[in-house]
Amino acid sequence: MKILFVTSTRIGDAVLSTAILRYIIEKYPSASLTVACGPLPSSLFEPIPGVERVITIHKKAFSIHWISLWATTVTQSWDLIVDLRSSAIAFSLRAKSRKILRSDKKTSDLHRVEELASLFNLDNPPAPKLWISNSMEDMGQKLIPNGSPIIGLGVTANWMPKVWPSKNFIELIQRLTRKGKIFSGKRFAIFGSTNERDIAMPVIQGLTDTECIDLIGKASISSVTACIKRCSFFIGNDSGLMHIAAALGVPTIGLFGPSPAERYGPWGDHCQSVVSSESYHALIGKKDFDHRSSANLMNGLSVDAVEKATCELFDRIKGSASG
Known part of the structure; x- marks a missing residue:
C-alpha cells in the first residue's frame, strides 16, 4: 500500500x-x-x-x-x-x-x-508522537551527558509577542531551584536557533547559580529533539519546541498569550497550558494590534501562575508514576 x-x-x-x-x-x-x-x-x-x-x-x-x-x-x-x-x-x-x-x-x-x-472521523484523537533513531540518541548523549535530571527551557519563539520576558524565566527558575523545591539540584538545557541567541542570552546569563547547557544554535532539529527526549520536564513558549517535548512524552508546560491555547496547547495528560490574564481575543482585538509589531504581549502571564502550574503538573506526574 x-x-x-x-x-x-x-x-x-x-x-x-x-x-x-x-x-x-x-x-x-x-x-x-x-x-x-x-x-x-x-x-x-x-x-x-x-x-x-x-x-x-x-x-x-x-x-x-x-x-x-x-x-x-x-x-x-x-x-x-x-x-x-x-x-x-x-x-x-x-x-x-x-x-x-x-x-x-x-x-x-x-x-x-x-x-x-x-478527517478520519475519530472520536478519540491519537496523540502526536515522534520517534528517535539510534544516531539521534547518540547525538543527544553527546550534547547532554549523563548527570542530574535535565529541565528543558524553550525561551524563544518565532514571533516576539509570544516570548515570555527573560526576567520572568529567571525568577521562575530561581524560585524552583531553591533548597527543597522541585528543581533543586537539577540542570537546565536552553533551546533555540542561532538567530534567537539574543533572545535567549539574558536567561542564560541570569541563571548564574544553576548549571545551564547552552544549546542555542548548536544542534540540528533532529539532535535538538533527541536532547529534549533526555529532559525530565520542559517549560516553554508556544513554539515548535514545546510541541516536540509534548510529542516525546516529556511533561510540558506551555506558555500562552497572543496565541490560542485551546487550539495549539501542548497535547496530552502530561501537559499543561498556562494562559495570560489577558485572553487571546482581548490581546489581538486591541485597536492598535498589529501582527507585525515586535511588542511583547506576554506581560499578563505572571511568574506566580507559571510556578503554580509547574508544581501542580510535577506533582501530578510524580503521583501517576508512583501509583
Missing part, C-alpha cells in the same frame, strides 16, 4: 500532524509512506516506521513548489493521499482514496489534534 502524506512547513504544525500519521501507521502497518513537508521538520519524519521517503517542499514564488511536488510524485499510483495543506495536489495525482483537510467553522475552534482526527 502506497500512501502520500502532505503536511506542514512549520515545525509545530508538522509535529501535531504526527497524530494522524500515527493513526495511519497503526491502521496500515505494512504501508509504504511518503511524507512531503517543509525543510525545517523534514528530519523528524525520517525515523518514523514505514516512512520510505521524505520529500522536502521548498516554498517558491507563485506556488511553483506544488508543481515540483507533483512532478516528483505523479509517476506513482497512490492508494491513499492525505493532504493537510488543502492544496490541489491530491486531485492531480492518481489515487484510490483522498483525505483533504479543510478548516471550517465547525473545526476551526477545535484543538488542532482534534481537527486532524476529524
